[in-house]
Every structure is written in structure tokens, then in C-alpha cells.
Amino acid sequence: MSIRLFSLVLLFFSFSARLCGQTLSKKLNNTTSYTIVIHGGAGVMHALSKDASKRKVYKKALLHAITIGDSILENGGSSLDAVEKTIRYMEDNPLFNAGRGAVYSSKGINELDASIMSGINCKAGAVGGVTIVKHPISAARAVMEKTKHVLLVTKGAEEFAKNAGLEIVPKTYFQTRKRNSYKGKTELDLPDKWGTVGCVALDKSGHLAAGTSTGGLSGKKWGRIGDSPIIGAGTYADDKSCAVSCTGIGEFFIRYSIAFDISARMKYKHISLEESATEVIRELTDNKGSGGIIAVDNKGNFTFRFNTPGMFRAYSKNGQKEVFIFK
Ligand code: ASP
DSSP, rough: HHHHHHHHHHHHHHTTTTSSTTOOOOOOOOSSSEEEEEEEEEEEOOHHHHHHHHHHHHHHHHHHHHHHHHHHHTOOHHHHHHHHHHHHHHHHHTTSSTTTTTTOOOSSSSOEEOOOOSSTTTTTEEEESSBBBHHHHHHHHHHHHHHSEEEEHHHHHHHHHHTTTOOOGGGGGGGOOHTTTTTTTOOOOOOOOOOOOOEEETTTSOOOOEEEEOOOOTTOOOTTTOOOSBTTTEEETTSSSSSEEEEOHHHHHTTTHHHHHHHHHHHHHOOOOOHHHHHHHHHHHHHTEHHHHEEEETSEEEEEEESSSEEEEEEETTTEEEEEEOO
């Protein structure tokens, strides 16, 4: 090989090593340990702070959700499977603002957003504004795995999901009794709203994944897309740094690229996940944004950060689980 060709090859590899994910398909972390973290939304939670039995119901649901992902990871499953399956359960549970039980848009319908991302080469998929797809997180995964695109929205996303064999349900399926009383109200009428769901995981092979699913903000304008299906805003995963899922007023998370920023600061500033997340949430707060994040890095360190009184959250590290609501 000529010296020139050799330097070109060298240049290519040093450049690709700086790109997202594991471009050289090399494991960064070959261990037998795993970590999974979930959130069920952040908010004021006035009503909940006074109601112990309701808190118990939420904690039970969070424990159930984390156990789903935990057993997949414990048995050597992928972080992507753990994230998708855990979120599917939360989409099925009307306690959360995702899938069944989602909040209403100003048109009185449930417009659902979701995204998923793999830390391996930063593959990602997302759907926005879907109204008949039972599991938006699985539609997001199908976009990632079966198309060359990242984000499909509304009717196109619904037709794609149908053709991909995903379960389609009538619009009324999402309208649970509890949320019906909210119909027609706006975000300002509902200071106690919460419930977007998210999951981040590190599997035993050292691969990260993140996913987020939501009905968005209640009373949102018809056609509004939040941060949850926007890669880099509500969701991000890169095996070279961390996996992040966000919840809160989505417009701030989009404008400040919150999920990507946490990963980028780790890479560019060589700081820890904890330091990076703390900086990003401090700046979010300074800029009047509200909400929170969950994140795990490629060594299994994890963090929760939020500037609201509460955030539904749980983690499991090698099977050791804990569930929290308030600070
Ligand atoms: N971030 C979501 C959105 O703006 C809402 C939430 O997390 O509560 O659509």
C-alpha cells in the first residue's frame, strides 16, 4: 500500500471513530451488567402529593414497567427490545399520557408522538400525530428498521404502520374515562398534567437505546408535534456517550436540543453524565423551560434530573430496583 493510500485509510478510520455510535462495530463495554431507567412524566403533582393511595397505584405501575425491561436485559436481550417492550406496557396503561389514556388536543382527539433510537450507529425512528396506532413506539421502531427515513407523521405514518402489520385501533380506544373529563380544556386548566413515558437502557453487550412516547400537551393545537418524536430533542442515544429520554414542555426541549446536548457535552467536554445533565437542566431552568430527563451512560451510570416538584421514575441496575415520584 502506498504511503498516500495508507494515510487516507488512517484518516477515514480516525474520522469514523468520532462519528455517532460504534462505527467500527466494536463493543465499548463487554460486561455482564445492565441498567434500565424509566420515567412517566414530570409535573407539579399537587393532587398526588395529598393522595397516598394514588401514589401507590403509580408506583406499582412503574415497578411493573421496569420489571419488563429488567427481565429482557437480565436474559441477555437487547436494550432496544427492553426499551420498546417497557414503553408498550406504559402505552397500554391509562395512568400515563401515552397510547391509551393520552391527553386530548384542542380538537378533542389523541394525537400521539413517539421515537426510539439505538446507540449503535445512531439509528433512529419516530412517528408524530398518529391517532389509530395502538403502540406508537413500535411504529417508531418499524420506521427505524423498515425505512430509510427517521420521522413519519399523521396519515402517512398510520398507513405505514398498518402495512408494517402493527395493530390499528379506533380513535376511541385511546379515550379513557379519566381523561374524558379533560376534553376541550387547555393546558392552563390542567396544572397537574403529567404522564409522557420514556425509557433508556444499557444492555449486557454494552449497547444503549432510548425511547419516548406521549400524547403531548393537553389542549395542544391540532397538528402540533412536540419534542418526544424529535431525535436530539426528546430522545437521543449514542454508544459513545449516553442514552437520554425527556419530558416537559416540548418546545423548550426542541429549541435547546436537550437530549443531544447532554450527549454532546460529555463527548466534547469530557465530563461525566451527571455533570453534563446537571449543566443542561440548569440552563433549561435559566431559560424558563420545565421538565426533566432520565439518562444512562455506556458504563451504566445513570441519572434523573428535573426542575418540577415531581417526576415518575424508576431504575433497575443488575436487578436492584427503586421507584420514586417526588424529589
Ligand atoms: N414533552 C411532551 C410534549 O411536549 C409532553 C410531556 O413530556 O409532558 O409533547
